[in-house]
Amino acid sequence: MKKVWYSIFLLLLSLGSFLPSPAFAHTNNSEGYSNIKVKERTLDYQLKVDLEELGHTLNKETAQQELIDNKVIQKYINSRIELYADSERVEGTVKKTDVETINERPFAVIDLAYNIEHRPEKLIVEYNMFLDDSDPSHANYATVKLNGKQQEKVLSYESRELEIGEISFLQNVKQFLVLGLVHIFTGYDHILFVISLLFGAKTIRHILGLVTGFTIAHSITLALATLDIVTLPSRFVESAIALSIIYVALINIFNKDSKHQPWLAFGFGLIHGFGFAGILSEMRLDTNHMAASLLSFNIGIEIGQLLIVSVVFPLILWIKKLTLKPIRWVIPGTSVAILCFGLVWFIQRAF
Structure with a gap:
């Protein structure tokens, strides 16, 4: 059989020599x-x-x-x-x-x-x-x-x-831990979403509920997307992330006493997880260290989020305690600015 195919190949090659260059x-x-x-x-x-x-x-x-x-x-x-x-x-x-x-x-x-x-x-x-x-x-x-x-x-x-x-286990963990930190600090849309959630947080316990819900959700979709179990178009994901920022910002603007629920953070966290997975899709993950890579990357993101929360939330509490009238417009004004960023990102990503 192989000889037959080889003969056909030679015949086609010979015919091709008579074709115009x-x-x-x-x-x-x-x-x-x-x-x-x-x-x-x-x-x-x-x-x-x-x-x-x-x-x-x-x-x-x-x-x-x-x-x-x-x-x-x-x-x-x-x-x-x-x-x-x-x-x-x-x-x-x-x-x-x-x-x-x-x-x-x-x-x-x-x-x-x-x-x-x-x-x-x-x-x-x-x-x-x-x-x-x-x-x-x-x-x-x-x-x-x-x-x-x-x-x-x-x-x-x-x-x-x-x-x-062969990449070592420790080098792999270090690399993806740093990558997670860098990704959250350069992911301005994720940062603004977390800050918007903090505007509606009331207590430390409430913050823990929001952060936990957001973390569990994006960890699930991060793993599903990285392992190619569930994939969504990047345009849809990035547009949905922008919409999540717009939605929470609007709540903060029109309902000053809003108390964001963990289910809200969880729901939008599922979308943000697909966004986190975008950078990993551009990499060639080592199958021998796949679990360690995902876990390290996720831990890097969580460390970054905790640093943001530990800096921003005390500042928000301090602003809310001030009695000066101009100060009262700081949080609503910031929410309007965040809303504008969300609208611009949505237009850029959806159209």
């Missing part, structure tokens, strides 16, 4: 070479690929070095070669391009630099150059050097991934 000729069985060296804070990647195949893929003539457009190539490479340093994706910047002759064929030589915060313990390369665009028979001979170790592999249509190293 395309505007940008490309090769069959094109080759490439990857040389990756991981340093302390940078990752250097020298990529060599068949110049004619590159020109065909980009639909432009690339026979001369000066015609190699760095920006176009950089965008294409970052969309076709994905590098994950300790689960986190990094993108490269083209530093230099050149043309080199290998086996009597012109090759584009592209030097890329990837900025990394620290030397990773594990590196994953997902290679998709040409394979789905123009030449499924393309092969890339890759060499990776990391922490004194070297690994070689031929990347092809059937085998597109190279993995070297």
Whole structure:
């Protein structure tokens, strides 16, 4: 049976030789070479690929070095070669391009630099150059050097991934704990939602109920989304998060004595959990440390939330105790500002 298919393949290949040549000729069985060296804070990647195949893929003539457009190539490479340093994706910047002759064929030589915060313990390369665009028979001979170790592999249509190293448990926990902290402190929509909830909080016990409800809810959907059990469109999730801010802000404006219930925090927490999962979906989580990654990330978020609550709630109580008339407008005025942010975010995300 294999001989029959092989004969058919050869026949089709022979017939193809009589067809008119395309505007940008490309090769069959094109080759490439990857040389990756991981340093302390940078990752250097020298990529060599068949110049004619590159020109065909980009639909432009690339026979001369000066015609190699760095920006176009950089965008294409970052969309076709994905590098994950300790689960986190990094993108490269083209530093230099050149043309080199290998086996009597012109090759584009592209030097890329990837900025990394620290030397990773594990590196994953997902290679998709040409394979789905123009030449499924393309092969890339890759060499990776990391922490004194070297690994070689031929990347092809059937085998597109190279993995070297292993992230330690402690490094994994630290990384995702910090990632959770950074995410909550840079997630201004989540911060404004938590502050809006605090405006309607009356006691420490009430705060604990709100925070607990919000935490349980977003922990559930964070895990479901990260594990691909339940997924929602990002536009819907981000728009719903904006609506949650608008809803709570409106309650604070029109009902000064409102007391937000834990079920409200729980309900909206389910939506915010999908938002938290967005950053994890862009990463390549290590299956060996999946539970630890989720737990550490969640703990980082909770630490961030507790820090926000511990700073903001005493300030709110102090403002409420002041008798000066202008002070009475601080919380309603802040709620109006939060409402405006929510409306702007909703318009940006929904339309």
